[in-house]
Amino acid sequence: MPPHAIDISGLTVRHRDVLAVDGLDLRIGQGETVALLGPNGAGKSSTVSAVLGLVRPAAGSVRVLDQVPAAAVAAGCVGVMLQHGGLPGEARVGEVLHLVRRSYDDPWPLDDLVTTTGIGGLLGRDVDALSGGQRQRVLLALALAGQPPLLLLDEPTSAMDVEGRRAFWATMRGLAARGTTVVFATHHLEEADAVADRVVVMAAGRLVADGPSAAIRAAVAGRTVRFTAPDGAFDRVPGVTGVDRLGGTVALTTADVEATLRALLADGVPLTDLEVRGASLEDAVLSLTTPGALR
Template sequence: MTSSPALGVSGLTVRYGDTTAVDSLDLSIPAGQTVALLGPNGAGKSTVVNAVLGLVPTAAGTVEVLGGRPRDAVRAGAVGAMLQHGGLPSEARVGEVLDLVRRSFPAPWPLEDLVATAGIEGLLARPVEALSGGQRQRVLLAVALAGAPPLLLLDEPTSAMDVEGRRSFWTTMRGLAARGHTIVFATHHLDEADAVADRVVVIADGRLVADGSAAQIKTGTAARTISFTAADDDPLDVLPGVTALDRRGDTVTLTTGDPETTLRALLVEGRRLPDLEVRGASLEDAVLSLTRPIGADR
């Protein structure tokens, strides 16, 4: 017998007035996967997360969390969430906040392990107002984990963190995934998605436009980049196959849909190409290619 997915979305449509933020979205996420939701601002990523949490009304479709209604899963502590605009109560200490939240669940995450997992050792006695941006995100993670949820939803979770904080945060996420937690996160840091996610879901204009591993998403993009050192006055953007040109100092990077034809054109008349490098598409290249025809932000 096949068990229910951790998250099942079928025909999900969400509208804000005359604007369709999510348009007939289908998505099934098995338990234990780490899934990145990618796309430009206004693509509908945050709306999907809010719909899964039961925070926005849906115009059509269904959402099932662990085989049941989202609100039931949230009330049972089966879903933890870090939202973009999440906050902490003022005039309280971190330990007081965690104690209040943990009391809301029938089987809360043991405090000592919760503190270690979220990486907030030494912060329990600290006033919420005295937290740095990265520390605040770590405390919000502890709040999200307080009910020991099998499903964790993260919306831009590392937005206030420095490089070291981001690295530490994703080490924590890998540990949670190894424990069997399902993790769904929306991010603009595509390097995080490439390094961490088992699966990448790309959303554009409220629709799912790509779904697969990061490697599959990159392989499905025909564009390649060719970089080398060249003089500023070289008219390289007119070469066959070239769709974009980027100059940084004396280094030129060409994006091309036909690298063989572009290289042949570059080599005509004995042109030298010092520091030549040809690369396949990065995840950023692939997502930009998939989402370029996007309308106005929502």
């Protein structure tokens, strides 16, 4: 049986008096695409830092492909794309990529790497002249230069437009199909919902949910009935537990969608642009990470 890509047991990380990670157990198999979600301060970055060997745990252990983190990183087993990753100034993209590839015994073939990451038109450009989205694609190319079996991404699409994000995640799906393990932290929950095989939710340094996105969403009770109505009070409609209004659009959170719809129709409410949906991944994560849910 192959080793886990990441094997975390009882991980505790402290930053002075702050408990950042609290006894975390987490195992990620090779070839999985995993979204690491949670609010700011949940412990995501500290967990990633422990996987990279950048912090010393107060307790517990971390293994990366059956190695200690420092050894796995030194062996080129881990590619990293951090949110605030830097590039050397006064250099061209091609020069930086050439320098990084030379540090590996078996680098990713240049033509394939350039095509995979979509930087073909950037090799001759000064790194200081790159847009935010172009910079992210170059950082991805550098992270992949050594053909790592494990890729760690921290808010990888934060500077990208919609088209850039779509292209980026198409690349990630291609890497996953090749067997690369992809672990990413993001605040774009619709991306996590669409891309990840598995969603790991953290809050207050602890794991609060772990599973497929559909299972995480299904664990949250209630559905939303959305429609257009010029006016009206809907808080006493059967089943309704919450009412939101934005302009002429009404969104009713309900524990009994059938009872709610029957009552609205019986009252003659014109349900223009009617939409009924279950909880989104964002709804689920907010529900799981509110202070009351963590007690």
